[in-house]
Amino acid sequence: MSKKMxxxxxxxxxxxxxxxxxxxxxxxxxSRLTYGQLExxxxxxxxxxxxxGVERGDRVGVFANKSVDTGVAMYGIxxxxxxxxxxxxxxxPSRLAYVIQDCGIRHVIAEDRxxxxxxxxxxxxxxxxxxxxxTDADVAYPVIGWTEIGSRGEIPRRRVVEQDLCYVLYTSGxxxxxxxxxxxxxxxxxxxxxxxxxxxIGDDDVxxxxxxxxxxxxxxxxxGGAKGRATVVMIPEEHMKLSASxxxxxxxxxxxxxxxxxxxxxxxxxxxxxxxxxxSSLKRILFGGEPMPLKHLHSLMRKLxxxxxxxxxxxxxxxxxxxxxxxxxxxxDGDALPIGMPYDNVEALVVDEEGRPVPQGMVGELAIRSATxxxxxxxxxxxxxxxxxxxxxxxxxxxVFHRTGDLVHQDRDGVLHFHxxxxxxxxxxxxxxxxxxxxxxxxxxxxxxxxxxYSVPTQDGTTEIHAAATLNRASPATASSLRSFLVExxxxxxxxxxxxxxxxxxxxxxxxxxxxxxxxxxxAFSTSGERS
Amino acid sequence: xxxxxxxxxxREFISHELLMxxxxxxxxxxxxxLDGTIDSLGATRLVGYIERTWDIEVPPQxxxxxxxxxxxxxxxxxxxxxxxxxxx
Numbered sequence: 001m002s003k004k005m006x007x008x009x010x011x012x013x014x015x016x017x018x019x020x021x022x023x024x025x026x027x028x029x030x031s032r033l034t035y036g037q038l039e040x041x042x043x044x045x046x047x048x049x050x051x052x053g054v055e056r057g058d059r060v061g062v063f064a065n066k067s068v069d070t071g072v073a074m075y076g077i078x079x080x081x082x083x084x085x086x087x088x089x090x091x092x093p094s095r096l097a098y099v100i101q102d103c104g105i106r107h108v109i110a111e112d113r114x115x116x117x118x119x120x121x122x123x124x125x126x127x128x129x130x131x132x133x134x135t136d137a138d139v140a141y142p143v144i145g146w147t148e149i150g151s152r153g154e155i156p157r158r159r160v161v162e163q164d165l166c167y168v169l170y171t172s173g174x175x176x177x178x179x180x181x182x183x184x185x186x187x188x189x190x191x192x193x194x195x196x197x198x199x200x201i202g203d204d205d206v207x208x209x210x211x212x213x214x215x216x217x218x219x220x221x222x223x224g225g226a227k228g229r230a231t232v233v234m235i236p237e238e239h240m241k242l243s244a245s246x247x248x249x250x251x252x253x254x255x256x257x258x259x260x261x262x263x264x265x266x267x268x269x270x271x272x273x274x275x276x277x278x279x280s281s282l283k284r285i286l287f288g289g290e291p292m293p294l295k296h297l298h299s300l301m302r303k304l305x306x307x308x309x310x311x312x313x314x315x316x317x318x319x320x321x322x323x324x325x326x327x328x329x330x331x332x333d334g335d336a337l338p339i340g341m342p343y344d345n346v347e348a349l350v351v352d353e354e355g356r357p358v359p360q361g362m363v364g365e366l367a368i369r370s371a372t373x374x375x376x377x378x379x380x381x382x383x384x385x386x387x388x389x390x391x392x393x394x395x396x397x398x399x400v401f402h403r404t405g406d407l408v409h410q411d412r413d414g415v416l417h418f419h420x421x422x423x424x425x426x427x428x429x430x431x432x433x434x435x436x437x438x439x440x441x442x443x444x445x446x447x448x449x450x451x452x453x454y455s456v457p458t459q460d461g462t463t464e465i466h467a468a469a470t471l472n473r474a475s476p477a478t479a480s481s482l483r484s485f486l487v488e489x490x491x492x493x494x495x496x497x498x499x500x501x502x503x504x505x506x507x508x509x510x511x512x513x514x515x516x517x518x519x520x521x522x523x524a525f526s527t528s529g530e531r532s
Numbered sequence: 533x534x535x536x537x538x539x540x541x542x543r544e545f546i547s548h549e550l551l552m553x554x555x556x557x558x559x560x561x562x563x564x565x566l567d568g569t570i571d572s573l574g575a576t577r578l579v580g581y582i583e584r585t586w587d588i589e590v591p592p593q594x595x596x597x598x599x600x601x602x603x604x605x606x607x608x609x610x611x612x613x614x615x616x617x618x619x620x
Contacts (some may be wrong), residue, residue: 237567
């Protein structure tokens with residue numbers, strides 16, 4: 001018998017199920033699914049999606065908190081030939097409505113917990129053909145409950161190839177609306193191959209899934225885990241927020257590979273949190289999304305001397321592309337951790353403004369060529385034009401790189417070091433936020449004359465978003481009402497920590513808003529206890 | 533301050549201080565950690581508030597999902613700590 005070729009992501013699950021259907025695939029709270037059950041349930045879901053009219057290349061929303069059903073939804077959508085689009089349950093309904101309409105989503109997989117938000121989408125005039133996963137829902141949308149899906153036979157095979165769309169992740173966009181990053185089965189599978197190989201993921205591994213599925217860190221957990229036929233323990237939202245419960249879960253579930261954001265590691269390094277627990281299973285900790293504060297890494301590495309630590313780097317557009325294994329507890333006042341060396345099958349170039357490679361050691365923009373590269377931004381030819389860098393190689397068939405917007409230099413050993421952004425993108429709790437998006441949204445408020453949004457470093461090495469605004473004369477708006485306006489439009493991690501109303505903005509000599517002077521003035525203001 | 537009803541006080545702190553929205557209606561059984569009402573920074577501020585308001589110590593190993601998932605469980609935790617009862 002010939003061996004089946006694996007060229008679509010969900011075939012990793014089929015392959016694992018063929019190999020050992022009883023191997024545990026997903027665990028979340030009190031629920032668990034074996035690879036056999038995961039394959040069966042996602043195929044049944046694919047049947048229903050196809051019956052409901054889902055075609056190859058369609059985008060299907062996943063609107064749910066963490067649960068094993070989320071995994072069924074992702075793989076079921078793929079098995080139907082469609083691409084999954086995560087809808088963040090913590091995003092305001094207006095933003096979700098934008099994503100659903102922008103991406104042309106007609107079918108959504110939800111859960112009962114999201115019923116109030118689904119009803120809010122309906123009130124906003126969002127049209128959907130089917131919502132799956134709701135029971136007894138009082139909404140006008142056609143609804144199918146999980147129990148009605150049951151078990152079905154083989155799904156009709158569709159002509160889907162590896163260049164087809166696998167998932168679309170929406171992230172902050174500088175014009176005031178989010179943008180969708182499109183990944184194909186090819187880019188997703190390449191990423192699964194990279195991670196399973198670089199971190200030696202096998203069927204005796206237990207991977208964490210810390211990040212929610214709208215956050216690209218989750219792809220390493222799910223895809224690398226499936227490639228390695230490993231078990232993935234989804235960390236419930238409530239455990240993500242309390243480090244004592246997170247530590248307890250890591251210990252109890254004997255997680256062997258924990259991939260997370262620096263904030264979680266900072267919290268785990270708090271005195272008392274790890275004490276008296278057994279972490280002998282925890283062989284590697286990977287972190288990414290933003291720079292890791294060294295003081296906390298030092299303390300954590302001393303507490304977990306047997307665990308290997310990796311700084312993982314890569315924008316959502318290219319998945320992970322470089323990493324750096326931290327050799328030992330770093331000096332707390334040392335330089336920031338390097339982002340390291342490119343993985344195998346990745347080429348990294350450092351280029352100047354004109355796209356010419358810079359001499360070794362000079363700072364330039366990082367450009368990446370790899371099989372994990374996205375296809376592009378959904379419906380945004382304007383952004384796609386600037387996202388790629390072409391190196392002429394063969395006549396009319398240039399090699400394609402992604403321009404990351406990240407500034408780096410490469411040292412003599414080929415190790416890459418991060419120097420910040422070319423633009424005004426920052427990381428807030430690991431999430432990408434375009435400060436220009438927050439500013440654009442604030443500017444849409446009818447009483448706002450001008451808005452300035454900027455980032456302020458905090459003492460513990462993270463970044464806060466601050467905002468200031470000038471208002472129309474006699475406007476009744478206050479800092480508090482402006483903040484409420486932002487809460488209705490932006491996800492929580494993008495809402496400024498402080499918002500100050502000013503009479504007037506300081507200007508540069510060329511008349512531009514001087515955000516640096518605003519930051520200085522308002523930071524002094526807020527530390528005097530008058531935070532607004 | 534230690535006479536204050538923990539449920540009422542916690543509801544006010546979460547809406548006024550964490551959410552900065554006095555109009556928000558909080559249910560005592562609402563899963564605040566799961567639904568994103570309280571994030572990790574909010575949880576840290578909440579612990580500080582509980583320690584100051586009721587003059588009790590909240591060690592890191594007590595800051596768990598079991599104790600902090602809802603206003604009702606937080607109030608239960610505060611009441612147990614007030615009478616000096618240990619709670620792992």
